[in-house]
Amino acid sequence: MLTVHHLNNSRSQRILWLLEELGVDYDIRAYQRDPESRRAPAVLKTVHPLGKSPVIEHDGLVVAETGAIIVYLLDTFDADPALRPERGTQDFIDYVHFLHFAEGSAMLPLLLALYTGFLGEAAKPIQPLITNEIRSVLDYCEYSLIRSAWFAGGRLSGADFNMIFPLEAARARGLLKGYDACNAYIDRVWARPAYRRALERGGDYDYGPKG
Ligand SMILES: N[C@@H](CCC(=O)N[C@@H](CS)C(=O)NCC(=O)O)C(=O)O
Structure with a gap:
């Protein structure tokens, strides 16, 4: 199972959108921003040292940084490939x-x-x-x-x-x-x-x- 470490009101929303487009099953581990500082809870640092969202876990791998996650998900699940234009164009x-x-x-x-x-x-x-x-x-x-x-x-x-x-x-x-x-x-x-x-x-x- 793929897990998305998802912070409310954050960039990780776009990873959920991508997973829905790809039709991939996933779990969400939800985190809430501190209402005053707007920072992520410190526990996110136990998932990845940066303590930011999004981060995903899949097959024992941890991937952080939205762009890297998008590339990983397309490499893993976008077989056609529907969401990557043809190389050389x-x-x-x-x-x-x-x-x-x-x-x-x-x-x-x-x-x-x-x-x-x-x-x-x-x-x-x-x-x-x-x-x-x-x-x-x-x-x-x-x-x-x-x-x-x-x-x-x-x-x-x-x-x-x-x-x-x-x-x-x-x-x-x-x-x-x-x-x-x-x-x-x-x-x-x-x-x-x-x-x-x-x-x-x-x-x-x-x-x-x-x-
Ligand atoms: N460039 C990174 C930025 C990650 C990032 O800054 N995420 C924000 C959410 S939009 C975050 O986790 N903020 C909470 C914090 O820094 O404590 C990415 O796209 O993944």
Whole structure:
């Protein structure tokens, strides 16, 4: 059995979505954020030294970091392969690119905005820089989604499971006004039955659809 160490309101929601799309059986071990600090409970460090979510366990292996988990799950369960474009194509390059872009580039300015928000006035000098970086990420996503319905061409791919979180986080903070392609993309994902099943199994997810 595959176990997902799942933190409420977190990036691990996208792993549940992927597992539902793949039709893989899984158990959820649920953890709650500390209501004040928003940190994960220390017990998660007994699963993996980083103490972050998502982490999965499968066949005696422990896999941490969303992108690595997506690759592991596709290598293990996506035999067709339905969610990986053919090697040697531009779609495959885009698949690898966006799989890494989500956490390697897109999340950074969003996290900087969150963390510097705790500094109040002291953060003022760097706020324009962070705002520009967020805009540049969102402009790039918009441009990509005007070109194709999904991040790696005309079909859903592994890259979309990583990219949904920065876009949902941006929308939840009111940053997606005027980004029509990004908003339509999120709505497309939210309408998928597998995404809905993952929401039901995962519990609290503030970045998802309301109602
Ligand atoms: N780049 C990592 C980030 C993991 C991460 O920061 N997860 C957050 C949840 S969204 C977490 O566990 N936060 C709790 C904490 O840091 O205490 C990934 O995508 O897996």
